[in-house]
Amino acid sequence: MATGADQAVGMSLVGFSLLLFTYYTVWVIVLPFVDGDHVLHKYFLPREYSVILPGIAAVVLLLCIGAFAAVVIWKSRKPKKD
């Protein structure tokens, strides 16, 4: 079996993604069928944010990937031979 740290990291990834999935599912699919004055609405942001927040996350992800690629390419350029 994998060592302790590996197991902890793996299981925390699984738990985090499950949490994210259930929250997003309730937000997008369950909430429109629930009455406007139900107490559940208190725990969720307005529905516009259910589109804006993943959009921002995607942009940030692409920025990080681009920055990483730029750093790697910058580091691997060979100095000119005199």
Place this chain on the structure above:
Amino acid sequence: MTKLLQWLLGASLLGAIWAVVAFDPLELSLPRTYREVAWPMPLYLLVSFGCYSLATVGYRVATFNDCDEAARELQEQIKEAKEDLRRKGLKMILLIVSRCPYAKYIRSLQHFADILVIVIERSHMKTWTAHRRISWMQFSLSQL
């Protein structure tokens, strides 16, 4: 019909159904809640696919079975081989073997040890030029 055309046909069909339900261009006046649920559907599918990938990666990391005893045995064999080769004076193999980051995960150690022994034996052939020795090592490592 090619696979690409099939996929494009399926995708455009689903896209058309989504557009009809979400934007109501034909004035079918479905209940408002269905429109509200259908509208973020592509984004929702993308997010759920991302969650599934993350969960799969995390699960595979947690249940990866690396063999500790085999890893230790391999390190022992590498040390023995290093000593042997140091006496015989071939420094190149030391570099390749000690840099292998996947030594921990190699399961068929016997196979690896066999190749190592063959390489050590071949190094006896002092008539080989350095170029031939390097090609032989690259060949044997590619057999792993």
